Amino acid sequence: xxxxxxxxxxxxxxxxxxxxxxxxxxxxxxxxxxxxxxxxxxxxxxxxxxxxxxxxxxxxxxxxxxxxxxxxxxxxxxxxxxxxxxxxxxxxxxxxxxxxxxxxxxxxxxxxxxx
Numbered sequence: 001x002x003x004x005x006x007x008x009x010x011x012x013x014x015x016x017x018x019x020x021x022x023x024x025x026x027x028x029x030x031x032x033x034x035x036x037x038x039x040x041x042x043x044x045x046x047x048x049x050x051x052x053x054x055x056x057x058x059x060x061x062x063x064x065x066x067x068x069x070x071x072x073x074x075x076x077x078x079x080x081x082x083x084x085x086x087x088x089x090x091x092x093x094x095x096x097x098x099x100x101x102x103x104x105x106x107x108x109x110x111x112x113x114x115x
Contacts, residue, residue: 007068007084010044053077
């Protein structure tokens with residue numbers, strides 16, 4: 001599964017971790033020096049949530065960031081998902097269609113446990 005927020009579109013970005021050593025000039029030293037510049041990725045705070053949409057009378061599994069979850073709480077599930085393009089209105093009738101993105105539908109494994 002991709003690390004992508006279905007509402008905000010946040011994804012991992014590449015960056016650096018800069019290590020510094022030395023004593024600052026203010027404290028009587030000769031100043032801080034960069035000793036290492038390590039590559040790293042900044043990963044978004046993704047959660048997979050099961051959100052109830054009252055207008056559709058169903059639950060939806062959505063992968064979203066913690067910030068997007070606050071947006072859903074404030075503006076409502078239906079309006080936020082519609083603005084993100086997950087829910088679209090059908091033109092030929094008055095119903096709505098739900099866009100099936102990767103990772104939104106979960107299936108349980110069926111079978112017996114063997115010992």
